[in-house]
Amino acid sequence: MSHQPSAISHVEGRGLPLPGDDIDTDRIMPARFLRAVSFDGLERHLFEDDRAADARHPFNDPRFAGASILIVNANFGCGSSREHAPQGLARSGIRAVVGESFSDIFQGNAAMLGMPCFAVDRASAAQLQALVEAAPDTVITADVATGAIAAGSLTVDASLPAALRDGFLSGQWNPTAMLLERFDEVRAVAARLPYIRGFN
Amino acid sequence: MADTLFHKVWNAHAVRTLPSGQTQLFVGLHLVHEVTTPQAFDMLRQHGWRVAYPERTFATVDHIVPTSTQRRPFLDVMAEEMTSALERNCRDAGIRLWAPDNENQGIVHVIGPELGLTQPGMTIACGDSHTSTHGALGAIAFGIGTSQVRDVLASQCLALDPLKVRRIDINGRLGRGVYAKDVILTIIRRLGVQGGVGYAYEYGGPTIDAMSIDERMTICNMSIEGGARIGYVNPDETTFAFLRGRRFSPAGDAFDRAVRWWREMASDRDASYDDRVAFDAAAIEPTVTWGINPGQSVAVSEPIAADPHDEALAFMGFAPGARVVGTRIDVAFIGSCTNGRLSDLEEAARVVRGRHVAPHVKALIVPGSQAVRRAAEARGLHEAFIDAGFEWRGAGCSMCLGMNPDRLEGRQVSASSSNRNFKGRQGSPTGRTLLMSPAMVAAAAIAGEVVDVREMLDPVPA
Numbered sequence: 001m002s003h004q005p006s007a008i009s010h011v012e013g014r015g016l017p018l019p020g021d022d023i024d025t026d027r028i029m030p031a032r033f034l035r036a037v038s039f040d041g042l043e044r045h046l047f048e049d050d051r052a053a054d055a056r057h058p059f060n061d062p063r064f065a066g067a068s069i070l071i072v073n074a075n076f077g078c079g080s081s082r083e084h085a086p087q088g089l090a091r092s093g094i095r096a097v098v099g100e101s102f103s104d105i106f107q108g109n110a111a112m113l114g115m116p117c118f119a120v121d122r123a124s125a126a127q128l129q130a131l132v133e134a135a136p137d138t139v140i141t142a143d144v145a146t147g148a149i150a151a152g153s154l155t156v157d158a159s160l161p162a163a164l165r166d167g168f169l170s171g172q173w174n175p176t177a178m179l180l181e182r183f184d185e186v187r188a189v190a191a192r193l194p195y196i197r198g199f200n
Numbered sequence: 201m202a203d204t205l206f207h208k209v210w211n212a213h214a215v216r217t218l219p220s221g222q223t224q225l226f227v228g229l230h231l232v233h234e235v236t237t238p239q240a241f242d243m244l245r246q247h248g249w250r251v252a253y254p255e256r257t258f259a260t261v262d263h264i265v266p267t268s269t270q271r272r273p274f275l276d277v278m279a280e281e282m283t284s285a286l287e288r289n290c291r292d293a294g295i296r297l298w299a300p301d302n303e304n305q306g307i308v309h310v311i312g313p314e315l316g317l318t319q320p321g322m323t324i325a326c327g328d329s330h331t332s333t334h335g336a337l338g339a340i341a342f343g344i345g346t347s348q349v350r351d352v353l354a355s356q357c358l359a360l361d362p363l364k365v366r367r368i369d370i371n372g373r374l375g376r377g378v379y380a381k382d383v384i385l386t387i388i389r390r391l392g393v394q395g396g397v398g399y400a401y402e403y404g405g406p407t408i409d410a411m412s413i414d415e416r417m418t419i420c421n422m423s424i425e426g427g428a429r430i431g432y433v434n435p436d437e438t439t440f441a442f443l444r445g446r447r448f449s450p451a452g453d454a455f456d457r458a459v460r461w462w463r464e465m466a467s468d469r470d471a472s473y474d475d476r477v478a479f480d481a482a483a484i485e486p487t488v489t490w491g492i493n494p495g496q497s498v499a500v501s502e503p504i505a506a507d508p509h510d511e512a513l514a515f516m517g518f519a520p521g522a523r524v525v526g527t528r529i530d531v532a533f534i535g536s537c538t539n540g541r542l543s544d545l546e547e548a549a550r551v552v553r554g555r556h557v558a559p560h561v562k563a564l565i566v567p568g569s570q571a572v573r574r575a576a577e578a579r580g581l582h583e584a585f586i587d588a589g590f591e592w593r594g595a596g597c598s599m600c601l602g603m604n605p606d607r608l609e610g611r612q613v614s615a616s617s618s619n620r621n622f623k624g625r626q627g628s629p630t631g632r633t634l635l636m637s638p639a640m641v642a643a644a645a646i647a648g649e650v651v652d653v654r655e656m657l658d659p660v661p662a
Contacts, residue, residue: 020511022393022394022493024493024620024622026601026620026622026623026624026625027622027623027624030602030624030629031601031602031603031624031625031627032602032603032627034235034236034263034603035235035264035278035279035282035603036278036282037238037239037242037281037282037285038238038239038242039239039346049623049624049629050623052629053629053630074394075393075394075397075427078393078394078427078493079329079424079425079620079622080328080329080620081236081327081328081329081331081343081344081345082235082236082345083236083239083327083345083346083347084346086345101394101397102397103394103397103427104363104397104398104427104429105329105342105343105344105345105424105429108344108345108348108360109345109346109347109348112345112347112348113347161361162221163218163220163221163222163361164220166219166220166221167220167222170219170220172218172219172220174347175218175220175222175351175359176247176249176350176351176354176355178218178219178220178224178359179224179351179354179355179357179358179359180249180354180355182215182216183252183355185215185216186215186224186226186252186355186356186357189213189214189215189226190226190253190356192212193212193213193226193228194321194457194458194461195228195319195321195322195450195458195461196228196256198450198454199450199454199455199457199458199461200454200457
């Protein structure tokens with residue numbers, strides 16, 4: 001939450017495999033937990049309904065406790081724009097997500113929290129999930145600059161949108177200060193827009 | 201050079217290229233509600249930032265408000281706290297708020313167009329993924345998270361990457377009993393729930409041209425369910441007629457000048473697109489979802505084609521190859537930012553007049569705004585619904601999502617005119633949602649099970 005975030009060159013930690021396509025933000029953070037005026041404590045409700053329905057849900061599995069890299073499949077974080085979903089993940093210790101694809105809004109929200117979403121192909125996601133399932137203690141290193149994800153003897157290639165990648169590397173992933181920096185230019189654009197000028 | 205509305209609007213609002221390579225984009229209209237903003241106002245206070253353009257942000261309360269009675273203080277303590285927090289934040293920042301007791305309150309995506317706040321050529325952001333709705337008027341409108349709400353409050357800008365544009369043409373005429381909802385469900389079914397990731401969807405073609413703004417809003421609303429953060433329709437005579445005389449629309453000569461600018465912002469005839477697809481309207485049938493994402497749909501009488509091991513089948517209780525028609529329902533919900541407008545209620549009323557809700561069904565009509573409610577009452581629609589056994593509620597998001605007292609219980613099955621059939625979406629972790637048009641929901645409420653609404657509509661005179 002710092003005003004001037006620090007650079008993120010890589011994320012290192014153990015993995016947590018969460019298989020399945022189209023895992024929506026209602027599943028990540030059910031709507032009733034958005035009934036609050038702060039993000040505090042959201043980590044307690046992460047996947048709450050999925051976890052209650054399945055004792056073997058990866059977030060219930062003690063082998064993955066303390067993991068910091070979530071490994072998912074396609075279209076992760078689809079649906080609602082609720083930042084409560086990546087907030088809950090971040091507050092539970094997740095610092096990066098590796099998966100086949102992400103919804104645009106989720107990826108943007110995660111970036112604002114300094115949480116890179118690395119895109120890998122389907123085979124790589126499956127390999128990483130299988131590896132972590134078999135050897136949960138494996139330390140994974142995800143390199144923001146090169147997109148290389150190393151896990152034991154396995155290395156796979158990942159990608160990040162260029163602007164987000166550069167933002168992580170330069171420490172400018174939280175843009176508010178930048179947006180305020182040259183405010184005369186903002187005022188100039190506003191002054192040119194016909195609807196702001198009353199179409200005069 | 202020929203260009204799309206998306207790029208013209210983007211370029212008109214681009215402040216500069218940020219060091220990261222992203223565009224600093226000016227936001228012309230910022231809409232806020234009670235759920236995704238209190239943390240943003242807190243962040244502003246922590247940093248000592250002020251709201252840069254309070255006159256370009258408008259607020260209402262929709263997600264958590266009860267729809268049975270809107271008397272304050274709400275019995276729901278948290279709903280009261282969230283509403284009070286928004287009232288305090290708006291008062292301190294000088295932001296106009298339509299609170300629950302105000303005649304303009306309603307779902308944020310219903311009131312924006314209704315008040316004429318939403319206009320062609322604008323950039324519009326709101327902490328809600330269904331902000332794509334506003335694209336129906338030719339705006340570039342998209343959902344954002346809370347940290348981005350903070351950015352818009354502080355700077356009226358966002359740091360964003362541009363999207364690609366996919367043109368979606370709908371050709372031909374829709375059959376009787378087939379609605380905009382069926383069109384968008386069919387689009388999502390074909391292109392997939394992630395087909396639109398990285399894209400803005402531009403909808404056009406004769407079927408879209410012939411649609412009202414309400415119908416276009418239903419289509420643009422669910423763009424996000426197909427992965428597209430933005431969906432829009434180019435402004436045309438229908439758009440201009442809709443906007444004339446609305447409270448925040450330009451008036452007098454300014455309206456004529458506005459129309460000229462709005463026309464210029466529309467995509468040029470020879471604009472090029474990153475992708476194009478076309479649909480035949482005549483082939484679209486009344487469509488229902490059978491699964492746990494909005495792409496899992498079928499024509500109402502068509503067998504479900506799914507992998508027999510798909511978790512969605514088990515969750516929903518459908519056998520492989522089953523048909524949705526004939527599925528017994530417990531709840532019927534007509535409302536939401538997708539289908540809670542006057543024309544939606546009119547179509548539903550056509551089905552229910554002279555009929556009665558099945559005894560085992562709890563049936564709700566929730567107007568999308570207080571203005572929709574008043575307009576429906578002026579036409580006597582509320583009497584048709586009440587006589588038929590529906591509950592006639594106040595404005596809000598209601599049973600679209602489990603954040604207010606309107607929720608499914610246990611494994612109840614809901615026929616719903618809303619936008620998401622995700623597990624747990626309607627408030628019960630095991631509740632089951634079948635998405636369909638408002639007319640289809642009305643028909644299901646009457647029959648007590650999913651039916652083809654065409655069987656209940658008067659035959660077209662020869």
